[in-house]
Amino acid sequence: MAAGFYYIIFNPAAGAGTAVDTFKKIQARLDDLHIAYEIKVSRYSGHTIQLAKQIGGFNHRDDAVMLVIGGDGTLNQAITGLHQTEHADMPVAYIPAGSGNDFARGVGLSQDPLKALDQVLAADHPTVIDIGHYTEKTRGEAGYFVNNIGVGFDAAAVAATNRSRFKTILNRMHLGSLAYIVGVIGVFFSRKPFPVAIYVGGKRTYIQQAFLVTTTNHPYFGGGVRILPGADPRDGKLDLIVVEHLNTPYFLFLCLQLLLGRHTRYKRVHVFESPRIELETPSLEFGQMDGEELGSRPYELSFHVEKQNFWFVV
8 A cells, every 4th residue: 555645754954954955855756746745844852753743643544654854863753752652653754864874774775865765655565674772771761773872982973073063064065974984083092991791692791891882773883884784674683793992003904894894703893683682881981872962971771672664665
């Protein structure tokens, strides 16, 4: 059954404003095809959650699809809001319009907005894809992630990138990944290693000098970096990678291996895979979820896989 109506959530701030052009292209194509839709514009941080709750709470159509136009953070908030209603099974379509767009890469959705729309319009039934659910016991928080949650190096790089005066300029030039790389370099020389305990399948693994700890739903983070090439968003499992503290030559060597997809074979890189994962960090560390900052604090995180109905073909 084809979708009969699209509730569109559009974030004009995504991609440092480049999402506006994407939205205009999508709207024009929908109008040309005489497809019924309603637009809701996200105006501030957290607004997308409220809009998704409204849509999920008031929709009574069996053929409706929520179409998100924005970045990975916008998609995260839309799914979070939808899961706070009785209609969490409503299919979610997505047009990537952010600076990273790792979710689209991870599930096989085109980076080209009109091609992505073609994939959405070609669907005639939902496709089920994994998403992650987390509980953070230190502050009693819980939520969802579509890409990954990171503690340590990658999260500090996200924080540094968000504070960079070059981020907006590079995003407008479609070079958002370069801003992240600049943040990575700066953070490498300032971050200190930290202890982390990982719990998988009843087994505890303690790593004294961790540098990067990332739980991911698919291979990508940081705007196209294949941090875990074997991660599969359809296998019912989450993947966690821990990279131990490295000296500068080893770091540069491992970066090269990362680009070649061979970094996970080295002894200072630890990979875990399971439907349920827990981790604890006693020290104050930066955290990030789908590219959004979680702040600096100790973490006691529990993860498990849930299923989400999406609306596109791959």
